[in-house]
Amino acid sequence: MSKYHEFLTYLVPVATEQGATGSQGLQRLLLLRSFVAVVGILGLLAFQSIFGIVVSYTLITSLSIAILVSVALGYWRLKKSTFVSDTELFCHLLIDVVILISLLLNTGGASNPLISYLLVLLAVTAALLPRMFVNSFALIGILIYTSFLLLDLQSDHGMEAGPQNQEMIFQLHLVGMWVIFLVSSILIAVFITQMANAIKVREANLAEARENEIRNEQLVAIGTLAAGTAHALGTPLSTMAVLLTELDKLDAEELKNSEIKEDISVLRQQITRCKHSLTQLTRYYNKDNPDQPQNLSLQEFVNDIKDYILNIHPGASVKFKINCKDDLEVISNQNVRHAVINIIENSVKAAKNSVYVGFNINNSSPSQLEIAIKDDGPGIPSNVMESMGEPFISSRKESMGLGIFLANAAVQRLGGTIEMINIKSGGAQAMINLPLPENQHGIADD
Template structure:
């Protein structure tokens, strides 16, 4: 089963965030804030490179250039960089107009520096294309057009108005050699910027596609679960009457003691199962009511997992369940959200079915609390997964002859809804292990209106 990280599940906020990062043409966009951060890093690199270039040309070549005027322009860019870093640390949202303003400052300062150093004849004039490339990946069409018009206007002005570079003392050939060197440096800078930026863009695009795929899969799964829940509500209402009739008849059919002990035992087991079915129906109604009211029962972790194993033993009396719980975790108070108990029972039921394939009745349930998460592990002694990276069960499709194909899907949906994750792997020594991890802070009871800090609880030891 592929690991499902679920910070949002089918949260519409994730969908809105994904939509906000796509432009009108459907391509993935980094967004104004990511663009502002990228510009800040590039601006810092530009300030360093421009300062070194000015000092090198002025004192090492040497060439009579307006050093102080050039350094003043770089100083303005440095002040703007400091202001930008302080602003980005505030965490306020960055609008597209503000991002365009950042690009405008960079373009104008670059145009000023090019005006003092040869205008359009300066080999670094092609750096005016970099802001357009950045804008194309982060802004709307209107924003891209604005940046392109500004860069094009600066380039056009530099064709007509600029201060030519003074000739070098060694003659025209030396001037051309310096121009070629500048073109080579400019090519290296452009190649580096485009390579790094395109690699980052491709990685972000792949990540966004994976998030959208997970979102689509969860939406399909949740639609199926919702359809089944709707049908289950109607079925639960209809089943209440025949179950009450069966319960009454079974209790009347149970013979007196010592008359027919085998039949008496079977009928008592049937009556217990009917009572359990009625109890499950009542629990369904209670879970739905708790979900609507937002109420959660608070229990010790030990009491909760023992209740889960007790309920599981009623469903599967043949199971040999091994409960593993550290003494320091047993008294940890946790809020039990709706559906968590059913998720663990579903995982235990699947584990017992897997163990039965090799003639075993052993399953294990462990619970461990850590600094950030509460982890449940369900272990079976079956054949394990042929390919642990693929889900052995999906909604409506079961690998068992008598299965409904909803156990793991419901457990995974519960993990997503609670902000956790569910994954599986083959266990050392045979069998498989399912891990259900939930954020501990969301499960701790409140004290004075505030959750208990997770640091109050121990860090789990690393286990294989």
């Protein structure tokens, strides 16, 4: 961002609520008034000391008191209420004009270079107020300058008598200054106003775009969570459908069989699993942003996943091992939790005997947590491996093929990665890398 843009952004406040622009504008106007007053008074005293110009101390004292009172009243007004209308802000600008007129009446009028300060006030008006006020201030400034010019042209300016051409040259100089002021006023009233309006519109559009982006991220997060929940429900619903089909074929006596009771127990287990998934979806849907990353202790993160897996797959042999400090913090959210659980469940279904889930600090990138999920199954078919991570790709007929796709999307949104490989000795391995909080970077197991 350029220094010029930073200045305009400071000078042209953008209201986030009604009256905020006027309040900020008045604060900056009071600061400008204080700064110019201090510099102006010091300048007058310096000119008196260096060039011997006589300056009325009564004038300096009176103006100083007037400025001090106006600034104090302005800050008292802001403390009383933060709402400042455009009309009120315009009146505060006119106070600066009155103070400037009082100074010019006693220090040379149009021949005083300080008369150009009207342009500064006009620029401030153009930056803060609508065009109607800008045009009014430009007209007031031109009338003030014209009045001082006519007064100077009708007087002898306090100059010693001299050749007529010298007096004409000085008069032309005054007229030239007036013309420059007139042109400058018109340019500021037209172009600075347009520039200020353009900045205000752009900042408003940027604010709206940021709000839309946040809203879209929330919708995507909810959609990802809903898709993950739908995928999580797919397996238990399929299991229940098969069991119910088998149960429909049995008579009352056969339903008393112990194996049938075991099937009914599995059916209840799958129903519990579905309820759990729907409860999670409802809970995180009601949050402002279900995809919002959170810092969790590694132990809490692992226990949450471990409890879910062991409850849903009580007969599976799944070993969880933390190979780093268990008080380490990780960045996670509900979608990432679903992603890790989904990949572990895929390994459980593919494994012949057991599944290993290890948690380590990534050796090549100490700012990431590495989750290694290994199984001793047949491995991933080559045709599936080539399209891994794409939707509707699966090696199982009963699967929709969305699990890895959704897991990859959730982990990538958090700044992590997923890599799937086949192990030479047999089975497959998934490597999930999740970012660590900045204050955890480089922490390894002692």
